Amino acid sequence: MSYTVTIQPSGKTITVNADETILTAALRQHAVLAYNCRNGLCGTCKNKLLNGSVSYDQAELKGLSDADREQGLILCCQAKPNEDVVIEAELIDAVSDIDIRTVPCRVASMKQLAHDVMQLQLKLPEGMGLIFLPGQYINFLLSNGEERSFSIASAAADNEMIELHIRHVPGGLFTDHVFNNMQEKDMLRFRGPLGTFFLRQELTGPIIFMAGGTGFAPIKSILQQMFSQPQQRDIFFYWGVRAQQDLYLHDLVTQRHQQFDRFHYIPVLSEPMDKDNWQGRCGWVHDAVIEDHPDLSDFSVYASGPPPMILAAKPAFSAIGLQADHMFYDSFEFSHEV
Ligand SMILES: Cc1cc2nc3c(=O)[nH]c(=O)nc-3n(C[C@H](O)[C@H](O)[C@H](O)COP(=O)(O)OP(=O)(O)OC[C@H]3O[C@@H](n4cnc5c(N)ncnc54)[C@H](O)[C@@H]3O)c2cc1C
Structure with missing residues (x-):
C-alpha cells in the first residue's frame, strides 16, 4: 500500500510506501524538505498538513508540541500518511541533486584538539569523494x-x-570507542551527506554564526567556503564554550579574524577557570549576540551545537526581529533511534 503526498506550493508529488515516513520518501525521490536530526526532536521538518491525515509510531514527540498539533503542523521525519495527503513545505533545491551514499572510509589521522575533542581525518576511496554542501x-x-x-x-x-x-x-x-580504542587505519562506514544546514547564497545581508562547543565543525566548513571568495558583508562568529581550554581551534579562528577585515570573532565563556584569567566575554553565547545586536532584522543567523542553546536562541532572536526564514540551525540532538 502506498500513498501520494503533494507538496505545495510547488505541486511536487511523491509516493510514500507502507511504513515509510514522509521525509524518508521525499529524500528517496530527491524532494528535499528542511530537516536535521531525523529523530522527531529538533522540529526542523515541521510543516503544515493541508489535507488528509498522518499517524506516528510514538504518541509523544519532543519536536511537536500540543500547540503545533492544534495548528495542523506535522513532523515529516516521523509522520506516516494514512491516506493521500497534501502538505505545505519549502523544497530545498540546493541539495536535491546530491546523492546520499553509503561510503567506506579509513581513519587517516587522529589528533586530540582539546581534553574532550578529537579531530578525525577520514580518507575516502580514490575517485569516491563525497559531494556535499558545507554545513x-x-x-x-x-x-x-x-x-x-x-x-x-x-x-x-x-x-x-x-x-x-x-x-x-x-x-x-x-x-568512548573513538577516545579509547580507535586507531589510525581503522575502517568505518558512513551514510551521507545529510541535513539542510548550509549557507543560503540568496541571502546577502550580514551573517551571525553561533556555535556551542563542537558546533564549530559545520561552521568551520561554511567559513572555509566563504573565505575562498571576497566577502562584501560582515560576518560575526560567536563561539560559546565553558572555559578557555574548550576553544580548541582558537588560534586558527584568530588568524582568520586578522586576515579578513569583515570577519569578527567573539569567543564567549560560560564558566571560565581561574587560570584562564579571561578578559573577554562571559555568559551564555546567545545573550552575547543579543547584547551586541539588539535588532536582528537585517541578519541571517546560523546556529549549531547543543539543543538547549538553540532552544534558548530561537524565541530570543525572533523577539528582536530575526525573520523565521533567516534562521538556520543544526541541533546536535543525541537520541539515536533511526
Ligand atoms: C545533525 C547532528 C550533527 C552532529 N554533529 C556533531 C559534531 O560535529 N560533533 C560532535 O561532537 N557531536 C555532534 N553531534 C552529536 C553526536 O551525534 C552525539 O554526541 C553522539 O551521537 C554521541 O554518540 P555516543 O555513541 O558516544 O553516545 P550514546 O551512546 O549515543 O549516548 C550515551 C549517553 O550520553 C547521552 N548523550 C549522547 N550524546 C550527547 C551529547 N552530545 N550531549 C549530552 N549527552 C549526550 C545519551 O543520551 C546517552 O544517555 C551531532 C548530532 C546531530 C544530530
Missing part, C-alpha cells in the same frame, strides 16, 4: 545497526579527506 553532516553506521551523526568540518573542495570534530560523551558507545 552538512554524516551518519556513522555502527555494527549494532545504530547510527551516530557528526558534522563535516572540512572544505567541500577536498572531498576525499573528510574532517570531523568529535566531542567525547563519557559512557557513549561511539565516542
Whole structure:
C-alpha cells in the first residue's frame, strides 16, 4: 500500500510506501524538505498538513508540541500518511541533486584538539569523494545497526579527506570507542551527506554564526567556503564554550579574524577557570549576540551545537526581529533511534 503526498506550493508529488515516513520518501525521490536530526526532536521538518491525515509510531514527540498539533503542523521525519495527503513545505533545491551514499572510509589521522575533542581525518576511496554542501553532516553506521551523526568540518573542495570534530560523551558507545580504542587505519562506514544546514547564497545581508562547543565543525566548513571568495558583508562568529581550554581551534579562528577585515570573532565563556584569567566575554553565547545586536532584522543567523542553546536562541532572536526564514540551525540532538 502506498500513498501520494503533494507538496505545495510547488505541486511536487511523491509516493510514500507502507511504513515509510514522509521525509524518508521525499529524500528517496530527491524532494528535499528542511530537516536535521531525523529523530522527531529538533522540529526542523515541521510543516503544515493541508489535507488528509498522518499517524506516528510514538504518541509523544519532543519536536511537536500540543500547540503545533492544534495548528495542523506535522513532523515529516516521523509522520506516516494514512491516506493521500497534501502538505505545505519549502523544497530545498540546493541539495536535491546530491546523492546520499553509503561510503567506506579509513581513519587517516587522529589528533586530540582539546581534553574532550578529537579531530578525525577520514580518507575516502580514490575517485569516491563525497559531494556535499558545507554545513552538512554524516551518519556513522555502527555494527549494532545504530547510527551516530557528526558534522563535516572540512572544505567541500577536498572531498576525499573528510574532517570531523568529535566531542567525547563519557559512557557513549561511539565516542568512548573513538577516545579509547580507535586507531589510525581503522575502517568505518558512513551514510551521507545529510541535513539542510548550509549557507543560503540568496541571502546577502550580514551573517551571525553561533556555535556551542563542537558546533564549530559545520561552521568551520561554511567559513572555509566563504573565505575562498571576497566577502562584501560582515560576518560575526560567536563561539560559546565553558572555559578557555574548550576553544580548541582558537588560534586558527584568530588568524582568520586578522586576515579578513569583515570577519569578527567573539569567543564567549560560560564558566571560565581561574587560570584562564579571561578578559573577554562571559555568559551564555546567545545573550552575547543579543547584547551586541539588539535588532536582528537585517541578519541571517546560523546556529549549531547543543539543543538547549538553540532552544534558548530561537524565541530570543525572533523577539528582536530575526525573520523565521533567516534562521538556520543544526541541533546536535543525541537520541539515536533511526
Ligand atoms: C545533525 C547532528 C550533527 C552532529 N554533529 C556533531 C559534531 O560535529 N560533533 C560532535 O561532537 N557531536 C555532534 N553531534 C552529536 C553526536 O551525534 C552525539 O554526541 C553522539 O551521537 C554521541 O554518540 P555516543 O555513541 O558516544 O553516545 P550514546 O551512546 O549515543 O549516548 C550515551 C549517553 O550520553 C547521552 N548523550 C549522547 N550524546 C550527547 C551529547 N552530545 N550531549 C549530552 N549527552 C549526550 C545519551 O543520551 C546517552 O544517555 C551531532 C548530532 C546531530 C544530530
